[in-house]
Amino acid sequence: MTTASIASPQLLERTPRAPLGRLLGAELRWVLRRPRTLAAFGVLALVPLGLGLLMSMMDFGAAPLQGPPVLASLLGNGMVLPLAAMGMAMPLLMPMIVSMTAADAIAGESSHGTLRGLLIAPIGRTRLVVVKAVGVAAVTALAVAVLALLGITAGVAFTGTTEFTSLSGTSLTFMEGIGRVGVAAAWVWLQMFAVAAVALALSSLTDHPLVVLAVMMGTLIVFAVLGGIGDLSWLHPVLLTTGWMSVIDVIRDPMESTALVESSVRALCYIVIGLSATIARMATKDS
Amino acid sequence: MDRKKATVAAAAVGALAGAVGLTVLAMPSGAGAAPVLPPVNPEQLVQSVLSQKEIPALGGTVEGKTNLGIPAIPNLPQELSGMSAKVWSDGTGKSRVSTSKTGSEKIAVNDGTTAWSYDSSTKVVTKHTYDKSKAPKERPSELNDPAAAAKQIIDVIRPNSSISVDGTASVAGRDAYELVLAPAPTERTLLREVRIAVDAEKRIPLRVVVLANGSSDPVAQFGFTKLDIGAQDPKLFTFTPPAGAKVEDSTGKFKDFENSHREEFEKNRKPGETPKLPDNDLFKVIGEGWDTTVAGRLPKQDQLPKNDPKNDKAQGQNPMDLVKQFGTKVEGPWGKGYLITTKVGTGLLTEDGRFAAGAVPSQVLIEAIGTVK
Numbered sequence: 001m002t003t004a005s006i007a008s009p010q011l012l013e014r015t016p017r018a019p020l021g022r023l024l025g026a027e028l029r030w031v032l033r034r035p036r037t038l039a040a041f042g043v044l045a046l047v048p049l050g051l052g053l054l055m056s057m058m059d060f061g062a063a064p065l066q067g068p069p070v071l072a073s074l075l076g077n078g079m080v081l082p083l084a085a086m087g088m089a090m091p092l093l094m095p096m097i098v099s100m101t102a103a104d105a106i107a108g109e110s111s112h113g114t115l116r117g118l119l120i121a122p123i124g125r126t127r128l129v130v131v132k133a134v135g136v137a138a139v140t141a142l143a144v145a146v147l148a149l150l151g152i153t154a155g156v157a158f159t160g161t162t163e164f165t166s167l168s169g170t171s172l173t174f175m176e177g178i179g180r181v182g183v184a185a186a187w188v189w190l191q192m193f194a195v196a197a198v199a200l201a202l203s204s205l206t207d208h209p210l211v212v213l214a215v216m217m218g219t220l221i222v223f224a225v226l227g228g229i230g231d232l233s234w235l236h237p238v239l240l241t242t243g244w245m246s247v248i249d250v251i252r253d254p255m256e257s258t259a260l261v262e263s264s265v266r267a268l269c270y271i272v273i274g275l276s277a278t279i280a281r282m283a284t285k286d287s
Numbered sequence: 288m289d290r291k292k293a294t295v296a297a298a299a300v301g302a303l304a305g306a307v308g309l310t311v312l313a314m315p316s317g318a319g320a321a322p323v324l325p326p327v328n329p330e331q332l333v334q335s336v337l338s339q340k341e342i343p344a345l346g347g348t349v350e351g352k353t354n355l356g357i358p359a360i361p362n363l364p365q366e367l368s369g370m371s372a373k374v375w376s377d378g379t380g381k382s383r384v385s386t387s388k389t390g391s392e393k394i395a396v397n398d399g400t401t402a403w404s405y406d407s408s409t410k411v412v413t414k415h416t417y418d419k420s421k422a423p424k425e426r427p428s429e430l431n432d433p434a435a436a437a438k439q440i441i442d443v444i445r446p447n448s449s450i451s452v453d454g455t456a457s458v459a460g461r462d463a464y465e466l467v468l469a470p471a472p473t474e475r476t477l478l479r480e481v482r483i484a485v486d487a488e489k490r491i492p493l494r495v496v497v498l499a500n501g502s503s504d505p506v507a508q509f510g511f512t513k514l515d516i517g518a519q520d521p522k523l524f525t526f527t528p529p530a531g532a533k534v535e536d537s538t539g540k541f542k543d544f545e546n547s548h549r550e551e552f553e554k555n556r557k558p559g560e561t562p563k564l565p566d567n568d569l570f571k572v573i574g575e576g577w578d579t580t581v582a583g584r585l586p587k588q589d590q591l592p593k594n595d596p597k598n599d600k601a602q603g604q605n606p607m608d609l610v611k612q613f614g615t616k617v618e619g620p621w622g623k624g625y626l627i628t629t630k631v632g633t634g635l636l637t638e639d640g641r642f643a644a645g646a647v648p649s650q651v652l653i654e655a656i657g658t659v660k
Contacts, residue, residue, distance in 0.1 A: 077531070125294065126294055161530075163530065165529035165530065165531070165532075167387075167391065167392040167407040168385060168392055168394050168405075168407070169392075169394055169405035169407065169412070169526065169528070169529050169532070170526075170527075170529070171527065171529055171530065234313065235313070237309075237312040237313040238309050238310075238312065238313050245389045245390075248389065248390050249387075252385075252387065252392060254520075254523075256373075256387065262312065265308065265312060266309065266312055268305075268308070269305040269306075269308035269309045269312070270305065270309075271305075272301050272302070272304055272305035272308070273301070273302045273305035273306060275301070276297075276298040276299070276300075276301030276302040276305065277298065277302055279294060279297075279298040279301075280294070280295050280298035280299065280302070283291050283294040283295055283298070284291065284295060
């Protein structure tokens with residue numbers, strides 16, 4: 001990474017700022033080459049593959065299907081697989097991966113003692129947060145891409161058909177299907193980046209990456225519990241996890257967008273809060 | 288450092304903006320201000336509703352919510368506490384209804400010649416082709432003249448109720464009149480009033496709200512939450528069974544069922560007489576208006592379905608066991624029994640199998656049960 005030159009204050013004033021592109025490139029290389037990131041992608045890849053296998057095994061039996069109704073529409077329907085994979089990874093697996101990345105981004109550097117170097121390097125604190133956020137966003141995007149692309153591939157491979165049926169019983173073409181999966185992927189990315197933004201804020205508050213992971217997962221579990229209590233329905237619109245089941249709405253025809261839009265607005269609010277808190281904390285952090 | 292302060296201030300504003308955004312999301316969407324509409328009297332309003340021959344072309348969301356205060360009985364259908372459906376109509380009789388659950392969807396499409404239904408969780412399509420020429424085209428003669436029909440309906444309602452147009456409301460973004468039916472003061476009922484919002488322009492009912500005594504929250508509410516009146520995508524009114532779905536044709540079956548019932552009905556009906564509910568000790572209707580109660584005697588215990596441990600569905604349950612579980616025990620000169628009270632109605636079942644129910648307080652039921660032998 002950038003080495004800090006210990007120069008006189010006058011010299012520092014004149015030092016040109018490190019170009020943002022180079023910083024981003026360095027951060028991305030650093031994040032994406034990390035073995036645990038690659039391991040996480042590997043675990044995520046198991047989700048669509050496992051679902052595909054399960055689906056092909058269920059196809060043998062003619063008995064009526066027991067289990068979540070989404071799985072029923074999986075049968076002979078390749079395009080539902082990427083969505084089911086995203087739906088399954090969303091509650092725990094994906095938040096864990098993005099929280100881990102966000103924890104490494106600031107708290108991890110802090111615990112290794114490398115954050116000090118970044119803080120005295122010739123980068124503004126806000127730009128540092130932007131660089132870190134882009135790194136986390138890239139990991140999140142790749143994680144979603146793994147689910148979506150492997151999901152489509154596995155879906156088509158296991159069902160042997162590129163056509164797909166919406167939940168409303170209409171047939172959609174392969175390209176329409178790809179479009180719907182794309183919408184779902186973008187939405188999942190936004191939701192997961194909201195988790196990441198809050199995790200980044202936690203990450204800037206502590207020196208221990210594990211604390212970030214624990215608090216983040218604890219929060220999401222509490223949100224899920226609160227979301228299940230009907231008497232607290234007034235609180236539900238504030239909980240990030242509230243609309244997470246609505247990913248399946250993309251394969252209704254016409255597409256049912258109310259819940260998707262509302263949860264996207266909610267995710268944006270969390271992103272703004274999380275990143276603002278991170279910037280505020282980093283700006284006041286002593287190097 | 289000024290720069291640091293500015294950064295922190297900007298971040299604080301950002302966090303505040305996010306928090307405000309979340310608060311706005313959590314705010315209930317308040318009812319719009321009541322629109323100002325030209326006054327209309329209830330007769331005119333009812334008449335204009337009845338003169339609408341077809342549902343206009345529209346697309347919208349219908350939601351129903353109840354707060355009946357029913358005891359929590361397992362296996363009770365979820366639809367009782369709340370439902371939501373998307374509906375579309377093209378204005379010529381074709382329609383589509385879709386009810387969504389997490390991960391599945393049920394749709395019903397009427398494309399003008401065939402009624403289709405599809406359930407994505409079972410992948411079963413049922414189709415019912417009907418012959419338009421055989422369908423009863425004419426409405427009963429009384430309904431052909433909306434003015435006469437409106438008068439007839441209001442004449443039936445008037446003796447027991449007050450009917451009025453009580454202000455206006457904004458329902459699903461449309462201006463509406465509120466037609467209010469309230470029981471006359473002499474009626475002994477748990478219900479306070481029924482409010483029907485009628486679209487001011489199209490004269491179709493948009494919302495029905497039932498209010499009970501002692502509560503300002505509606506006990507039941509059913510109506511549009513989103514409504515777009517106008518031409519809809521014609522693709523919505525067609526249906527092709529998807530690949531891999533099982534298609535069941537119910538055309539024949541349904542017709543037989545329909546015909547056998549119609550024949551029976553016609554046989555029992557004397558010309559010019561309106562059909563009446565049977566009146567005997569097994570089932571009778573007592574009183575009229577808002578405090579109508581139904582009373583009667585359940586079939587003998589041994590004819591009732593026994594509780595089958597293998598079948599835990601509610602339909603297999605003996606009603607007596609269910610009532611014992613959720614009712615309160617009451618007794619009086621009329622016998623011993625169990626009383627189930629909700630916000631909208633009361634039910635009474637005695638140990639010897641007599642029952643009475645109605646939208647009335649329990650005293651009325653006790654009077655009614657005394658008339659059952």
